Amino acid sequence: MRRALILSALIGLLTGCAGTPSDPSGVWVNQAAIDAAGKGGKLREALLAYGPNLEWKLDTQADQATFSNGFELGEGQLTQTDPKHYRVDFYGSNQEALELDGKELVQVGSDNWPEQRFLRPKEQPAAQSPAGSTFENALYAAYLSGTWIIEEGEGKGSKVKFASNGSLEGMPGFDRYALCLAGDCAAMSGDNDSIWLQQGQQGREFLFERDGDKLELFEAVNRAQSDEMPQYAPGNKVWTLERD
Template identity: 75%
Template sequence: MRRALILSALLGLLTGCAGTPPDPSGVWINQAAIDAASKSGKLREALLAYGPNLEWRLDSKAQKASFSNGFELGEGQLSHDPNDKKHWQVAFYGSKQETLAVDGKQLLQTASENWPEQRFSRPQETPTAQAPAGASFQHALYGAFLKGTWIIKEGQGQGSKVSFQPDGRLDGMPNAERYALCLAGDCAAMSGDNDSIWLQQGRQGREYLFQRNDDKLELFEAVNRAQSDEMPEYNPGRRVWLLERD
């Protein structure tokens, strides 16, 4: 009788575990987009191909889920069906809903009416609880896309060594101490098919269009072709800098 009770308890425990999908809590980033951008040098093209979502932050205990696409932050409620052994559901305001699942070392976001299938990985560096949404993706992207030491071959500061830090600091670039890569939103709309970067010194800054081919980085003036009452439409102007990776 005692053995039967123990077996019954074990079966109940196993059944309960089998009905709970793996806990996805934590931060997940779109590593595929980072890898594609770093390899090709085409940032916007990679984000469009592997996006639009760039980062998920999940907390199963608090039943919270949020995503970042580089411009917007979406927040929803995280839950799972007791009869579903694999998937988690994220419900947003209204009827919008997304499905997530832990697939080995990746987080799978299944295809839906809103978004295509996407896969996410854990960031190499553990983010702090105070880090803003999207910060882990940005840090990983910045550390890969423009990594290393660059030499100014043409333009102001010729011969100087430049380094783009993962936290957005910029060392060695004339009249610039911070930078930001355009990921989405208005800057992307204004730049069209071009990649753009923001360079800033103190409170002053401006955008440049850029092309990165392997170890060569060209920065161009962003020339506005739109009318004064229209949204800016930037096209490459004269080349301002040519940098080569050391």
């Protein structure tokens, strides 16, 4: 009986430890932000609620760490302080603390950021994949997956598919898209979500509203002066799409 209890305790200990990777090298994504966006509301509100950082890439062999917030990259020197804790030193005096908590990588809350949590994707990307692209692909799949039908606008009745790699099928005049996650496009769009649609080398920005399985796209009307940064407001509605 005693032997069985000891064995049970050892199995429990090993099981608990199995959830924490011994080497955190690789890509980690902000899955909470992806899940929140996937519910179908305002995109940037979901990202800000669980971000602002969206992806970390760690390389313990090279002592390097890179984060992406959807607009800019931060690269720093990675130092392990104990088996589950790491420090990232950036140019200047900025530092971030990371810790392993089971299957999660935690960016410890600081004066600059709230606590943020990251998970390993089921499959690690290729080594040459651009920083931030793993999160972006997963977000696109969660936010715009499935088949959408054009209910109003040019191409009414057509089936539209937004691929996770940014390719687009069925939208009249466009074959690529990109969601605005942060940065200049967010600043120019104010409280509105925006999407870039492109065909070949030509493209334009649209503002959109997502409510569950309904997606409405509007003209982006610039309210700023010619010598000012563009400030877009919703104009005429161009398309209404419903997810099939």
